[in-house]
Amino acid sequence: MNTPPALWEYRLGPDDSGQKYLSILLHKFHFSIKLLNRLKKGERVWVNGKFTYLTSRGKEGDLLSVELFPDEEATIKGEDLPLDILFEDEYLLAVNKPVGQVVHPNNRYPTQTLGNAVIGHWERRGENRLFRPIHRIDRNTSGVVVIAKNQFAHQQLAWQLERGHIHKRYHGFVQGVVAENEGTIDDSIGFAPNSFIKRQIDPNGISARTCFRVLHRYPTATFLEFILETGRTHQIRAHCEGFGHPLLGDDLYGGDTTFLTRHALHSSMYAFLHPATGLPIIIRAPFPKDLRDLLIHLKDFVTA
Template sequence: MKTSSNLWEYRLQSEDSGHKYLSILLHKFHFSAKLLQRLKQGERVWVNGQFTYLTARGKEGDLLSIQLVSDEEANLQGEDLPLDILYEDDYLLAVNKPVGQVVHPNRRYPEHTLANAVTGHWERKGENRLYRPIHRIDRNTSGVVVIAKNQFAHQQLAWQLERGHIHKRYLGFVEGVVPEDEGTIDDPIGFAPNSFIKRQIHPDGMTARTHFRVLRRYSCATFLEFILETGRTHQIRVHCEGFGHPLIGDDLYSGTKTLLDRHALHSSMYAFLHPSSGLPMVIRAPFPEDLRLLVIKLRDFVATTQE
């Protein structure tokens, strides 16, 4: 398989002979039905340099070429805002989102969002693209957010996400000392009563599974690594409250803001297969300054209590 900025190419193998190009793209490379439908509009599919229909059947050695759509009408107003770029190519943009910024505009935060910053970045590069985040993190969670730069990249990563092939790692500080070195919280999550924002553990909720590992214990807190097997809204925050150790600073879920004025959670790593090359990708975001200062406070607290 070979790719450039807008061209996807694959040379058919022996097992592909006799199969329709449509079937190869759908079942072998997980092209979505929506993307395949779009490819039918205009001469976007070639075999050995000649236009072909997706319903045609291939043979070993055929060079299948797909013209991917890159320029699209932007769906948001771009803004000239700071953007901490961790990685970018023709298919992906990965950024380190700061605390206090929402991923997508909403009624409460209609502007100055990550979406506005990313759109403005692309506009300055002369690129017209739709904003397609692969996942979202809360306004006061810092760290990695991955954005697809075209429809193909988005549906490829969405396919990986749905099947649990994307690995997300979070770092967080919870109140109290967690006795277990590691464990799994397997409690379903649903809406809390009379709230469109807050969630709670509920037997009729959606399946939610969080793996945790203790990285360090302090006298009044624990530093944890979280690996998400599912991606429910507020999942880590709800699960931490549920097992009696709310995130430091998370007053929505029983935490206190004595040491930190936001919930102490950082999206530190996002691992997946590149949608074009299929090669493993690992995106990491550095530890934010406010959590570094929190570590100092926790160390000082230990020293104070020991004196």
């Protein structure tokens, strides 16, 4: 099976004249040293259609081309599983992950994961790739997950993520009526006592910051939008419990499970700059059926 290569190209401008191609790729476009070393060994960098050394200097008008590595040995077994694709091109795949599915195989969940589904999707098209999710969400959180299709796309989005250039939004339903229209929870998070899973507010823990905005209030619940400024494990869940409004259905953090048996949290939007074009990309995922049903129940409760 042969995976079609992704070709990255850039036309040098006036400011690039006299610069080494290495410097342009490293400093202007944030190619990692690891990737540049692979490109150098594979002779995958050309100027105006001819192989060039990274230490050569460019001039205005040069067309710098980089062939990104197409074939990689998958480390996850592909499976024929449903996959709700929101966006895909030669660099990225974005999917709407269902409730109950783990992102990456582990000892407890070795199969039926999102990774197995993605690799199976690519294998059926004759493509060999590694599974490189840019971020992970909990097994029972639904919504957007973005996967890089090559090393370049992964390191480009990782660079954006580290610098806060990627914007993620979640929607959730919490227990009780939140009084403030909006606010920020700026509380550090650590492990809860005697647990390897649950987190809690801990002044000695890792810094975590969650912004929220009320979208609608119901008699016994509140519909919130969350914007994460950090990405800690269980951050929203622990912060909601900490300020007295656990997510509905979240039994681990004290949420009411009367109408929902999983925490009512959905990864609804992921915005970033495309790794190759630099153009803004916004990925949105619709609510799954259980949250749509919860919305109907809450609305019926208001009108009853």
